[in-house]
Amino acid sequence: MNASPPSVLEPFRIKSVEPIRLVPPARRREALRAADHNVFRLRADDVFIDLLTDSGTGAMSAAQWGAMLQGDESYAGSRSFERFRDAVRDLTGFEHVIPTHQGRAAERILFQVAVGLGDVVPNNTHFDTTRANLEAFGATPRDLPAAEARRPALAHPFKGNMDLAALERLLAAEGERVPLVLVTVTNNSGGGQPVSLENLRGVRALCDRYRKPLFLDACRFAENAWLIREREPGQGERAPKAIAGEMFALADGCFVSAKKDGLANIGGFLALHDDAWAERASELLILAEGFPTYGGLAGYDLEAIATGLEEVVQEDYLRHRIDSIAAFAARIADAGVPIVEPPGGHAVYVDARALLPHVPPLAYPGIALVNALYEESGVRACEIGTAMFGLQPDGGERPAPLDLVRLAVPRRVYTQAHLDYAADAVAAVAARREELHGYRIVSASRRLRLFTARFAPLAAAEREACEGREGRGDAYAGEPARALEDCLV
Numbered sequence: 001m002n003a004s005p006p007s008v009l010e011p012f013r014i015k016s017v018e019p020i021r022l023v024p025p026a027r028r029r030e031a032l033r034a035a036d037h038n039v040f041r042l043r044a045d046d047v048f049i050d051l052l053t054d055s056g057t058g059a060m061s062a063a064q065w066g067a068m069l070q071g072d073e074s075y076a077g078s079r080s081f082e083r084f085r086d087a088v089r090d091l092t093g094f095e096h097v098i099p100t101h102q103g104r105a106a107e108r109i110l111f112q113v114a115v116g117l118g119d120v121v122p123n124n125t126h127f128d129t130t131r132a133n134l135e136a137f138g139a140t141p142r143d144l145p146a147a148e149a150r151r152p153a154l155a156h157p158f159k160g161n162m163d164l165a166a167l168e169r170l171l172a173a174e175g176e177r178v179p180l181v182l183v184t185v186t187n188n189s190g191g192g193q194p195v196s197l198e199n200l201r202g203v204r205a206l207c208d209r210y211r212k213p214l215f216l217d218a219c220r221f222a223e224n225a226w227l228i229r230e231r232e233p234g235q236g237e238r239a240p241k242a243i244a245g246e247m248f249a250l251a252d253g254c255f256v257s258a259k260k261d262g263l264a265n266i267g268g269f270l271a272l273h274d275d276a277w278a279e280r281a282s283e284l285l286i287l288a289e290g291f292p293t294y295g296g297l298a299g300y301d302l303e304a305i306a307t308g309l310e311e312v313v314q315e316d317y318l319r320h321r322i323d324s325i326a327a328f329a330a331r332i333a334d335a336g337v338p339i340v341e342p343p344g345g346h347a348v349y350v351d352a353r354a355l356l357p358h359v360p361p362l363a364y365p366g367i368a369l370v371n372a373l374y375e376e377s378g379v380r381a382c383e384i385g386t387a388m389f390g391l392q393p394d395g396g397e398r399p400a401p402l403d404l405v406r407l408a409v410p411r412r413v414y415t416q417a418h419l420d421y422a423a424d425a426v427a428a429v430a431a432r433r434e435e436l437h438g439y440r441i442v443s444a445s446r447r448l449r450l451f452t453a454r455f456a457p458l459a460a461a462e463r464e465a466c467e468g469r470e471g472r473g474d475a476y477a478g479e480p481a482r483a484l485e486d487c488l489v
């Protein structure tokens, strides 16, 4: 037998199990109807395999659960905080470590310290909470992704990169309005596309030239480090932790949601070098989150994250994580289903508009696919397209640049057999694509409407009217309503 096991073989055994149940097809249809055809409104017990998000949905290890029992819940000076602080320092090299209840709290505190009215903040692509927090302080988030990110089928190794020429233009023209530069690793675009070390060095050089601090939005830092190891020349022999260390060393600070590569179900932190900013951030922490030695977290959460940060950079964990996503993507693509290439670190994106060209964007092909997939198999995915982003500030609607369906993979939760099942379900739905039809929105809130919207399937007459019309999906291909990357939260 071969000495090394296949890399998609899970590098863990299962000590504790949670039963999942595939409810019968009639129940799935009824559950979807009762949820107004919006899978965000489903009861999780009616879901068999949940690929809605990779955030906070991972499984903790025996070591993490063991560490949690050691949690020190002292209000001040907790031993668990010291362990957490040392783990973050060891990984990132940043002196000041500020624990928060999740990533968005860390962003908010940083922006309150550093960003003012009228400022412009560049990023490869802002995550939606980052964007919203900047806007809340009167600043303008500016997305500057590399051109390759805009082409879903293009297999470029570092689609998460920042467009350095665009960054330089911004700094030269409006530098006095830029308080800091952000880079998101991995970039959420297309399911966790990595940023190369070369690109990060380029950003650093520009920040030095224009004297700007550089912060990483680093919630998927370990997946980024592994993809650098796999794809960047000269990196193949390095330990993921050393690569991650080099990424952090190029920055002045970072904010992190520990719900991803912290391998925890809740938590986050801000870490930075600057003494004055850290002092101000600690004051704000006390106002909004808690005392600096626990922030928004319990002592046991700090223990879980400290252990998670040690585990997430282990080679066998990362090899399995990335290879298992690649195998999942390959099984879907091999069935002839169009996906965003190459698969990144945490999800596979199906191009619903390309798969369902008879469903116009304003009839939400992504919703049609998500709902058909749930009915087919009990697998829950997430629409990332016109239902999520089509609503315009004036109340009108425009097609998003792409209509995608994201299959996000929780960490250490599902086996490859589960992912094979989900991939085969996507293929089965794709095989009867002509039977899928669009939806209309019955009611929705004006903000983040996908979370709460109520949908109804289009009636036959409505379908005929819209499917025959000029508004076919492919007719919108060249008409970006917002930047493509905004569709890839």
Ligand SMILES: Cc1ncc(COP(=O)(O)O)c(C=O)c1O
Pocket (backbone or CB within 6 Å): 055, 102, 103, 104, 105, 127, 129, 130, 184, 188, 217, 219, 257, 258, 259, 267, 268, 489
């Ligand atoms: C790139 C990125 N930044 C920030 C956040 C916000 O983190 P949290 O959900 O912990 O507030 C997320 C969450 O998904 C994210 O993906």
